[in-house]
Amino acid sequence: MKGRNAFYAQSGGVTAVINASACGVIETARKHPDKISKVYAGLNGIVGALTEELVDTSIETDADIAKLRYTPAGAFGSCRLKLADPQVDSRGFERLIDVFRAHDIGYFFYNGGGDSADTCFKVSQLSTLMGYPVQAIHVPKTIDNDLPLTDNCPGFGSVAKYVAVSTLEASFDVRAMSKTSTRIFVFEVMGRHAGWIAAAGGLAMDYGIPVVILFPEIEFNEEKFLARVDENVRRFGYCTVVVSEGCKYPNGEFIADQGARDVFGHAHLGGAAPILANMIRNKLGHPFHWAVANYLQRAARHLASAVDVQHAYELGCAAVNLALEGCNSVMPTIERVSDAPYQYRIGMADLKNVANVEKHMPMSFISDDGFGITEACRHYLLPLIQGEDYPPYGSNGLPQYITLKNELVPRKLPPFQIA
Amino acid sequence: MKGRNAFYAQSGGVTAVINASACGVIETARKHPDKISKVYAGLNGIVGALTEELVDTSIETDADIAKLRYTPAGAFGSCRLKLADPQVDSRGFERLIDVFRAHDIGYFFYNGGGDSADTCFKVSQLSTLMGYPVQAIHVPKTIDNDLPLTDNCPGFGSVAKYVAVSTLEASFDVRAMSKTSTRIFVFEVMGRHAGWIAAAGGLAMDYGIPVVILFPEIEFNEEKFLARVDENVRRFGYCTVVVSEGCKYPNGEFIADQGARDVFGHAHLGGAAPILANMIRNKLGHPFHWAVANYLQRAARHLASAVDVQHAYELGCAAVNLALEGCNSVMPTIERVSDAPYQYRIGMADLKNVANVEKHMPMSFISDDGFGITEACRHYLLPLIQGEDYPPYGSNGLPQYITLKNELVPRKLPPFQIA
CATH class of the missing domain: 3.40.50.460 (Phosphofructokinase domain)
Structure with missing residues (x-):
């Protein structure tokens, strides 16, 4: 039995490790062809879903997908696009669902920050309302470290x-x-x-x-x-x-x-x-x-934190596993167990509690004079910069970052004009 | 028999690998105590020679000196100070020789770019005129890559x-x-x-x-x-x-x-x-x-070129070996033998041919439209960025760069006012 397809998109500012999450998503999906047939990636993020520009990741070799783990930036392109509030203008969300329906997409993995968590949450709600339920899982990413309910954000x-x-x-x-x-x-x-x-x-x-x-x-x-x-x-x-x-x-x-x-x-x-x-x-x-x-x-x-790379990768894997367990409208998280030695486990948050909530840096992390960091801050930060995860270098003396083929799936729908 | 002392100073803008040259100088000198007793380093470059602030590197352990190889910037401090032309005002050079004489310094290793090559050349000339001959060897360093007679400059x-x-x-x-x-x-x-x-x-x-x-x-x-x-x-x-x-x-x-x-x-x-x-x-x-x-x-x-680090280290070693062979007023150089595979040997240039000569980038390295590089340029550059020479990282997730003790040798002369 072949599974339904999955859609994965990168959102907002890219990072050194967002492709490690993509790697985790695709590698884990490939282990479950009975549940997930193909992973389509949005060319330039959610824009690609709206314009029906779906990258067929299934034509990429396992070796090339593995290289995503050490390639920075967004391998499929990202975008800064916030869909209109569906209560004001629902065309964007409706188009998403149309595209998902046309391509038998049953899983939506959205890799981004606060705005994309909100979009992901709305997709899970609206798809049900529209009679085409999609399991929507958010994969956290942001260098701003401002997502709630996770100890830290990959990147x-x-x-x-x-x-x-x-x-x-x-x-x-x-x-x-x-x-x-x-x-x-x-x-x-x-x-x-x-x-x-x-x-x-x-x-x-x-x-x-x-x-x-x-x-x-x-x-x-x-x-x-x-x-x-x-x-x-x-x-x-x-x-x-x-x-x-x-x-x-x-x-x-x-x-x-x-x-x-x-x-x-x-x-x-x-x-x-x-x-x-x-x-x-x-x-x-x-x-x-x-x-x-x-x-x-x-x-x-070239200087990524090994812990950060590992987090990004594991959260990508976790997103797929959560979907396979039947979860919807959730985000896998990092739960810190201890500072030293650093121990963590993968947790889960409901997207309704993530969307539109910004995590601030505690004022207890800033020294009294306002110009430095406290010991509490140091203890928080140290585990997150542990380890080096160097990319391989080629004979040109440069990292062997991968550029994927990014071939598109044939379109099935008429064109759509992004508002 | 104990040798005479050596003086080593860093000059001008520091680099990721100038301390690798310092490492080469000190490690090589330590192998020849019969010829070179102690290596004194100028605190803040040649300023330290003028002010008689001589760092006693002999109190540093071999292990700490080895760490210089992977520590960026100038371990003893550098300076931007060009001594006055001795034909106009000879006090600076005379003071140098006085300090060298007071501390039994017979070798002068000056690690820098074009200006310091000129100073080094003048020291070799004036010291002889003043009846206190010092072997002056220049160790090339400059990120600007503009020293003549060497294929490239460490840094x-x-x-x-x-x-x-x-x-x-x-x-x-x-x-x-x-x-x-x-x-x-x-x-x-x-x-x-x-x-x-x-x-x-x-x-x-x-x-x-x-x-x-x-x-x-x-x-x-x-x-x-x-x-x-x-x-x-x-x-x-x-x-x-x-x-x-x-x-x-x-x-x-x-x-x-x-x-x-x-x-x-x-x-x-x-x-x-x-x-x-x-x-x-x-x-x-x-x-x-x-x-x-x-x-x-x-x-x-953290991202140094392994070839560059090796060049810097070897040129430091070569400077001492040239001094031990009796050379004076010279600079060890990199002579490229072939591009691919990259092969080089250590050569030697007379300082009189180095001082005040600036090497320009050949116009043949710039593409006809003026906005790119040519294949000739690429062939020149590629060998110089080969290999990674990562520093060790500590439990704080950061490179374990060394800060030396930098203890000063007791002064023997009256103070000197730098013009």
Whole structure:
């Protein structure tokens, strides 16, 4: 007996390990051909479901699917597209169900963050209402680490490792240069609403490095900031600043605001580092260098955390196993059992409790002065950056990342115009 | 019989592998106590020689010295200080010789780029004139890859690997996002005068990625640049731009000029990426992300090229061996024997032929359209990014980089004021 087909899509900003989840989904599905016939992937995420651009992953060899585990970014393409609220305009969800019906899709695996958890939840509800029940399972992913009910989100641990290592390395550089030239290194990292990623820079303090962190959770106070930087330069000869892109003035204005907007109308951030660096030079006179890692940090599969890769892979596998057990409208989660040694188990959350809930960084993770991390934060972060999971390198000296064939299944429906 | 002491100093911008050269110098010297008693290192480079702040490396264990091989940045501190021309003001060089004499220093190993090669050359000449002959050996180092008479400069290969891998990873990210959001990734890399580092971004084209490179060697032409970017977006859906910080308009103005100057009066560069990204959005309308790697690229020991590390280490060893053979005023070099398989031998150059000579990137390495690299360039670069030489990681998930004790030898001379 052949099973029904599954649909898998990647959503939102891609990460160093989202393809490890795809790998887990596809490999696990392949073990159960009686239950799951083929896994179709959305070309460019949910867009591919709407436009009926379904990638046939069954033509890929097991060896190539295994390579997804160490290939960064989204192998099938992702998208930033939030379907309209079905109570306002149900055409998008109806089209999804039409496509699922046309291609005998009984399982929907949606790999993303908060928005996609909400979409996944709605698919499970609406498909039942529409008389074509689909088991919808959300596979968590977001470097922002802001999904509730899971200890952490795949993608975050690898960014944290990248930021911690990069902060350490650049700080060693500044320290070496500080006698006659650079005394300040300002490193801008991602995190629009939460300081999870910036917090990882604090791990470099293990090496005695003076790090000043600027969190989005703490209103930026120029005077206090400059005083702290200057104190570090006087004491240590240099200072490293790790600034979250979402760091704001008390009036709510981003330090980094460039005036640009993304497709959701969010401010397009980037550029807090040069602004702070110039502020330090103008007010304190210290020579500086600055860096903005941007995509480098979330694409850095070459430095992925082994724990994070494992989480991503296991959650992909778990999603399929939950579906096979008959679950619907759920998300597999990471449940931390202990910090040291780090132990976890795979849990499960109802999507109705995940959708539209944002997990914030606890204020107890930020030190009293607002510029550092606490021991509680350190204990939380350390397990997530453990281990290295290096990709294989080829004769060209570069990682052997895979680009799949991404062949599409023939269309069965008339075209659809995305609103 | 105990030998005379050696003085080792790091100069200019530090790199991911300059400490591997230090490791080679110290380990090789330790094998010949009859010839070289102790290796003193300049605290903060040549500044430490002038101020008589000499680090006693002999108190460090063999195990800790071995860790230098995988520790980035300058373990003893570096500096940007060019001694005055002795024909104008000889006090600096005289002080050096005084300090060498006071501490029985018979060997001077200077680890740096073009300026330090010149200083090293002058030390060998003046010490003889002053009746205190010192064997001065230059150990090449510079990410700029601009020293003559050596196939490449330690530090460059690792930056090239970092830039190639980062370009590849970020491009996979943009490719995955390009359907509904980011279509342009602008990546700014170092290289004030030469495009060696930017050229490494071209290696990502192995993966079918559309990369547009902006070299300092090619006058920036906005119209041609935008046309090429737009063409890539139409053909591939996205485009990656790798821009050298030294990229200039035809009038000689840096794209990135921030108006700041470094201690030598050079323009303090950084910021070409956001300027280009905004130019693309304003003229072509494509959504963008950008990154400026800055120190991250030259400190990224976590991704060092194994070939580069080996070169750096061997050149440190070779410098000591040349000194023991009685050489003076020379620099050990890398002589390439063949590209594939890559074979090289350690050669030697006279410092009088190295000092004040800058090696440019051959124009034959840049494609006719000015935006890419040629096969000749690829053949040159590939051997230099071969192999990974990962540092060991600790229980904190971070590389176990060493910070040495850096204890100073007691002073014997009155203080000296650096001009």
